[in-house]
Amino acid sequence: MKPIIQLLHFGYHQAMSCIFPVAIFGTLALSSVIEVPFIHRYDAILLILLGVQYLMYRSGLETRDEIKVICIFHLIGLLLELFKVRMGSWSYPEAGYTKLLGVPLYSGFxxxxxxxxxCQIWRRLRMDMTGWPGFTTSALLGGAIYFNFFTHHFIPDFRWWLTAIVFIVFWKTWIIYRVRTVTYRMPLSLAFVIVGFFIWLAENIATFLDAWKYPDQHQTWQLVSFSKISSWFLLVIISVIIVAQLKYVKASRTTNDSWSS
Incomplete structure (x- = not known):
């Protein structure tokens, strides 16, 4: 009976951590079948998602620090979108007033x-890590991964080399997470793969709902290439590096403040 209770608690925290992603897909799904009056679909999606973020903050589902991380990632994602759309990797064919160089501003969300x-799952499962490689190593690796998304259009793609380096750098890194009173752990690299796979599944749903289109999906929808899993795998690494580093900075400040008082 105890494993079932543990699984239910784990599932509950996972579901609560997915509120914003679910809100995005729910908005995409509804807006694809219900025409929003007096406003373009892309503009309506942006307004709705801004409203969801405001409500999550006001209700306490997200903290001010978590909103800051979300804003950072919105900017990182938007810059990548601007470049990729310009390079023809994918497109946003619908009209909208809140489009910048062909990219709707909601895409950063x-x-x-x-x-x-x-951020949510880190807080809810009281996560920590052991064997973290340190700020310099993780920051350099995260930067190299991010810039490879841009540079592979002009020079060879180092995706698979970077993937191999990820497994080497994070070989000894484990996630510690807690469900009720029980502590569990998992290799961080395995977590990267799992989350990357589920984001790929979500990407298939998003393209089916016309959130964006790859060049081979303009005539008819088809499954997103399995190679995209590696892209999301690497993007998840960037998010973990940023979130983990900010958590460590905040923890260090808290410790210093407690010592100084």
């Missing part, structure tokens, strides 16, 4: 939802 999930 799809990246921010990954950060929202990471």
């Amino acid at each position: 799809m990246y921010a939802s990954v950060a929202s999930f990471m």
